[in-house]
Amino acid sequence: MIRPELSSVLAALRSKGYKIYDSPDIDWNLNLVGVRSRSLKPDKFDDWLLVFHRFGGHWDVRHYQITTDPSSYYLRNPISSHGTAVLKEGQYLGAYTLDTHRRGRKGAHRALCQRLGDVVIYRDSNGYGILDMNPAKEQRGKFGINIHRGPRNGEWAEENPYYAAGCQVFADDRKFDEFLLACENAAAAFGNRFTYTLLNERDL
Numbered sequence: 001m002i003r004p005e006l007s008s009v010l011a012a013l014r015s016k017g018y019k020i021y022d023s024p025d026i027d028w029n030l031n032l033v034g035v036r037s038r039s040l041k042p043d044k045f046d047d048w049l050l051v052f053h054r055f056g057g058h059w060d061v062r063h064y065q066i067t068t069d070p071s072s073y074y075l076r077n078p079i080s081s082h083g084t085a086v087l088k089e090g091q092y093l094g095a096y097t098l099d100t101h102r103r104g105r106k107g108a109h110r111a112l113c114q115r116l117g118d119v120v121i122y123r124d125s126n127g128y129g130i131l132d133m134n135p136a137k138e139q140r141g142k143f144g145i146n147i148h149r150g151p152r153n154g155e156w157a158e159e160n161p162y163y164a165a166g167c168q169v170f171a172d173d174r175k176f177d178e179f180l181l182a183c184e185n186a187a188a189a190f191g192n193r194f195t196y197t198l199l200n201e202r203d204l
Contacts, residue, residue: 001037001201004048006061008204009033018091018197024057028189030182031197032096032112032147034068034168036089038201040131042072045150045171051182064179065171067150067164068198072129074165083125085166086133087145089198092119096194098180098187101148101167111148112183116193119145121166147196149176168196 013020013033021029030053037046047068052061070084078084095117102108123137143166150169163169170176183194 001035001039001046001048003063004035004050004201004204006050006052006059009035009050009199012199012203013197016091016203019093019195021195022054024054026189027053027055028182028186029053030186030194032194034066034196034198035204036068036198036200040069042069042075042129042131045169049147049168049170049179051179053186062178062182064175066147067169067171069131069164070124070166071164075124075131076127076129078125078127079165080123082139083123083137085121085143085145086124086131087166087168087198088120088122088133088138089200089203090120091195091197092117093195094193095119096147096196097192098183098194101146109149110180111146112180112194112196113146114142114144114196118142121145147179149173168198 021031023029033050035048045065045067047066049064049066074084096112097115099113101111118140120140122133124132147168150163
């Protein structure tokens, strides 16, 4: 998927009636919008995250390559008996907060964590290693669908396919550090509560 233009993302948000945080006189009122590729290929960082806010009265936008899909490893080996979580496209108002991803475990780090509100997921339990978004298998709740760092080199390493079990994962952890700093600034200005919106490439 080519990098989405902000104008197309804004038009899609408006067409769906989603909230857009727009405060021309105050910086760091962040909009966090993921765009899932229509190809739905696991093991690829082929999705985008746009982080944008007003700065000096104009939109300031950053684009980050991410994956919004679990890896084929977790699709074949779910960590839940109900199946692997796949985040459903939608807007999740105030569901996220800065906290610790993988708290108390190896690889724990500060991230944007789904702690404050529910999201909707599909449960993929077919074990085929391909994405199955069956509306009959939707669940709503707090599942820890976090936004966290990924590999340093931006590549999906065949020898380490464990980057994504349902979370939204950065392709490059150096870019994640930049994202995290923006979230810290936003938390200081507006409070530690964030909305995450997931669109599809077809919406643009």
